[in-house]
Amino acid sequence: MTPSKARLASASLALTIGAAGLSLAVAAPSSAADQVHPAGASDSGAYLAPFYTEGDLTGDHQITAADLDIARAALGTSSTGAGWSKVAAADLDGDGTITIADLARLAQKVIYDDGSFDLIEASALDMQKAMNAGVITSVQLTQDYLDRITAYNSTTVDPATSGRPLNAVITADAKDALAAAAASDAARKKNGHGSGMLDGIPILLKDNYDTKDMPTSAGCSCWEDNQTSTDATMVAGLRDAGAIILGKASMDEFAYGFVSQYSAGSPVGSSKYVASPYNTAQSAGGSSGGTGASISANLGAIGFGTDTGGSIRVPSSYNQLVGLRPTVGLTSRDGIVPLALTQDTGGPIARSVSDVAVALDAVVGSDPADAATSEADTHLPTSYTSYLKAGSLAGKHFAYFTSMVPPSSATSASQIAARRIFLDAVQKLQDAGATVDAIDPSTLAADPANGVTVSKILNEGSGSTNEFKANIAAYVANHLDPTVADRTLAEIVSSGQYTPQYGSVYTQRDAVTTDTYNAWMASHGSLIKNGSAYLTNLMDTDDIDAVIYPTTTTYGTYSTNLRLSPNTGMPAITVPAGQDNAGEVTAGAPANANVNLEFLGRDYDEGDLISYGYSFEQATKARTTPALYPALAGETYAGPGVDEDAPGTGAVTLGASARTVKPGQTFSVTVDESAKDLYAYDLSLGFDPKAAALVSTSTTGGTTGSDVITAGSGTVHVVHTKLGSSPAAEGDTKLVTLTFKALAVGATAHVSVTKLVTVDADGDATAVVEPGGASVGITAYSTTTSASLAKHAVTSGKKVRLNVAVSAAPGVVPTGSVKVTVAGKSHLATLNGGRAVLTFKAPKLARKVKKAKTKKISVVYAPTADFTGSATTLTLKVKPKH
Structure with missing residues (x-):
């Protein structure tokens, strides 16, 4: 078992630091008493994917036993019959009659599965189905993930000589996670169902999200003891939705980079890297690389990262995951260690688009502690899961800028692979009914008011250079544990407790003056605002639903693709598109490398982006499971509905x-x-x-x-x-x-x-x-009649006592009567309990008879309808009078 709140150590390996990464921040202080949770309208308790709501008869936007009862009672009702309007929604085959086929299709929409459950690659929906059916519990889920962290996080499982540990998780909180899971299970048992789609689901957070039960190090050994008193607003939303906070994932220190190099948990002067679960010689990307590697290797159900300049999307592409960078202002940054608040945004990283939608529901909404979210509540759907509809690509118009795609003249094997995978994705979009246009950005006119162009948006630098000092100071003032000694960049550098390669970066950032910061905020803020307006106008003018491009090359970034979203504040979702092939690997591309397709939409268009990503995911199924991290013993649960019989004949x-x-x-x-x-x-x-x-x-x-x-x-x-x-x-x-x-x-x-x-x-x-x-x-019961005399010899004319018993099967009592005949005289008696007692006078003998005579007694059972008749005889010795 993973020890409670254990710091997870592993071997370190030196790599080259990548480009600047990401993170978030806070704007106002909050306490445990007055902490505000997201107040948005998204319903984290619902699963409104169209398949699971179609046929709803009760108006609660879900299919439950109540809907099945109504449909069952309406079997045979036709469109011409009374009450049709109340059950018409359940006519799922559209034949005008509610039939057993409709009931079956309706039942398939219940969130329930009593078959076997496999932890590997399980979605939140899979987990809810299994928990609702009693196949697995949240405690079992949580323990299984803790066991996988123990088995795989710090262990080198890659047989290659360059193999190294995953190093994906910094802290695992077994005690609190299991306690929360047990409480979830108890509530589910009491209520008969879970409270929502995240109820009982184990979540891993990038270690720059504040958690009241685990330290928040931001990947730096200088802040290993930063135990905040409150959760980040997004974390509070997850807990409110019933999620189990399993642990904290590794990250590039303070979110600086794309390789997830961090010093937390390491001796002073050393650091570790997060490895790709597909090829541990490669990086998992960054800065949310620990989240990416852990979720891809099935060390948790769903993860959360932050994105300043690509830090959700790069790990998603490297690790064959779905990542969503929300509109800046859709999710609160309060309680998240910042990097550049003009660009910072927090969002989910998951193995499927459906999990991204489920997770997003719990963390969106306006928060007084983050002014950027002031408009969020006005842009929220009832649930982002309502956009999970396959077939959403038909009729859509997408476009890509040619400068964001490796050219046909590319010689790098990684770029060649990325180009092929991207163009294959374009073809799949077209096969699904979408139109895709290529746009040469050099042919587009600049905005006459401010000179903004696509090229200018893509070439604008990251806010991390000029904003980090001011933003981190605000976090320190409002959130950092008062006992933490190193509270400024200068103090961190002096302590030596940081990743050595970042020392010069911190020194440079600490040198940023207030004037430089203010000038940057004015110019960069204008660029983001104008860039968003420029790109939105282009999309509106050409009726473009989303801009698409490859998120990365194979284990590398391409040009300035990652900047389009942060330098406009517009949202983007990235979805696995495919992996490099043997020829590309032979030519020099890294093995087992993936490239994601990214969709960028208008502000607050997350719902539409989810629909495009979901349809693309369902059409391609491009994600593969890392073979290096297989299931452990006991991770498959056989439910009561498992049927191992061979298919029959239907007879x-x-x-x-x-x-x-x-x-x-x-x-x-x-x-x-x-x-x-x-x-x-x-x-x-x-x-x-x-x-x-x-x-x-x-x-x-x-x-x-x-x-x-x-x-x-x-x-x-x-x-x-x-x-x-x-x-x-x-x-x-x-x-x-x-x-x-x-x-x-x-x-x-x-x-x-x-x-x-x-x-x-x-x-x-x-x-x-x-x-x-x-x-x-x-058939009637067979009977046996028996009789016995009280005295076998009596004097002529004296009383004779005869006991009669009629028997049948054990426990069965015959009814009817018996007729006793002796010397021509008959006597009748009704059975009582299968017995009768008769008394009669012994036959008289003639006076001249001097010796005893033997008389035959006939006993005949006259049955009622349920029994057969039977009879017996016996003899009576009659003595003459003297």
């Missing part, structure tokens, strides 16, 4: 527990299917209520899911469906077992299927023709 049989039964006895009839791919079924049966009475029904032991069984006079109706993406049933599958009580002797209890419609996992329905029936004969 349906009825079987009875007995061929014949006695009245009052119970028997069962089971309907079985040799299932091929069974997700749902609508089954009706009939029987003669005069021959048998229905005692109970059961589908237990058949297939998991939801069923409703209704019974009438001589009828049984079973409607069953699996839930969510639970696996369909295969092989021998019990559809229902009916238990009856036999009623009428001589009758035949015949149970027949009057209707059976099955639905497969694709939603296709099949009517089963003539599935047949099962018959059970009802």
Whole structure:
């Protein structure tokens, strides 16, 4: 188990520092008591992806048991019938009637999966489905990720001679994370569901996000003990949404760079690098490289980084992840160690676009502590997940600037690979119905008011040079733990507790004067404002939905591509597009290298960007899993819905527990299917209520899911469906077992299927023709009659006492009467409890008879309808009177 709040150490390796990176900052102080969480309208509790909301009948924008109950009750309702308007949304096949196929398709939209769960590559949606089905708990998820951090973070697993540790996580907080996970599990159990899509989901944060339960080092050993009293506003939003803060990810020290070199956890004068999980000789990128490497290697569910000049997008491209750089001002920077507040923005890094949308919902909104977010609330959708619709590329118009794509004349293998992957992506966009145009930016006129051009936007430098000193001073004043000694850049340099290569950088930044800072803020602020207006006007004029370009080359940056978003403040999403091929690697490109496609949109267009990214992701499935970091033992959970049977033939049989039964006895009839791919079924049966009475029904032991069984006079109706993406049933599958009580002797209890419609996992329905029936004969109980005399010899004319017992099967008591005949005289008695006692006078003997005589006694049982008759005889010795 990972120790609580453990600092994770690993070997260091010297590499060359990359270009300037990113980070964020704070504008106003906040305390634990008055901390403001995001106040935006995005609903982090909802999952509004269109697939999961279509068919909603209750108006809550989700499919739950309540919707299934309404649809189930409406089976058979047609568009011409009463009440159609209330259930029409559930007619998912559009045939004008609510059928079992509609119910099955509706059930597939429930967030639930009782099949097996694999931790590797699992999305937040996968986790919620498994937790809702009881297959896994948040505690198990959290512990599994902690175990992976322990196993992989500081261990060299790459067999190559240049292999090195991942070094992706600085701090893991096992104690608090597991406690939060246990609380999440308890609440889910109590409420029957989670509180939202992030409830119980383990999150890793770049180590420049303040956390009240873990130090925030910003990657620098000088701040290893910076334990803030409050969470960053974005972190508070994540906790409010139920997320589990698992730990803090490594980063370029103070977000300076693209290689994730940091000194936190290292001896004075030394540092470490974060490695790519695909090729550990390569960098994971930066400055959010620890987030990128850890999420790609499945050390956490979702990560968060910051982006000043590419620090979300570079690690995303290097590590085959989706990264979103939000509009500056959509997410609060309060409580995040800053680099350049004119460009800083925090956002999610994840293995899928859907996870990015889920995570973004929890962290957006206006925050009084960050003036840049003042307009955020007015730009929020109900949920960014509502944009997760495949097919969103059709009819869209994209464009790219030719200067942002490696030319056909490129000789670098990495640039050649990036060009091919980008042009392949362009083709895939076109295949999906989009129009893509190439624009030579040199042909575009400058803005006559200010001279802004695309080239000027791309060539503007990073704010980290002139803003860092002032921004970090504000963070120190408002957030830094008072016990931390090194509070200025000069003090940090004097301490020696930093990455050695950054000493000159810090000294240069510390030399920036107030006049230089103010002049920069005026000019750079104008460039960002004018650049945004220029690019937005170009997009509006040419009806361009998004500008596209390759985020990086293979493990490298290209030109100034990364600056288009930060130097306009406009949002961008980056999505895996493909990897280099063997020929490109032979020519010199690094092995196992990826290039992402980036979409840039208008301010606050994150929803549309998510829709484009999602559609592209679904069309390409370009991400691969790092082979160096496979599943550990125990990371696969077999759910109750797992069916290991081989697919059957689809044949349906009825079987009875007995061929014949006695009245009052119970028997069962089971309907079985040799299932091929069974997700749902609508089954009706009939029987003669005069021959048998229905005692109970059961589908237990058949297939998991939801069923409703209704019974009438001589009828049984079973409607069953699996839930969510639970696996369909295969092989021998019990559809229902009916238990009856036999009623009428001589009758035949015949149970027949009057209707059976099955639905497969694709939603296709099949009517089963003539599935047949099962018959059970009802026969009378055989009986045995016995009798005994109180005295075997009596005097003529004296009383005789006769005990009669009629028996049947164990536990069954015969009813009816017995007739006793002796010497031509008959005597009758009604059975009571299967017994009767008769008294009568012994036959009289003639006076001349001097010797005893033997008389035959005949005992005959006269049964009621449920029993057969039986008889016995015995003898009585009659003595003459003397």
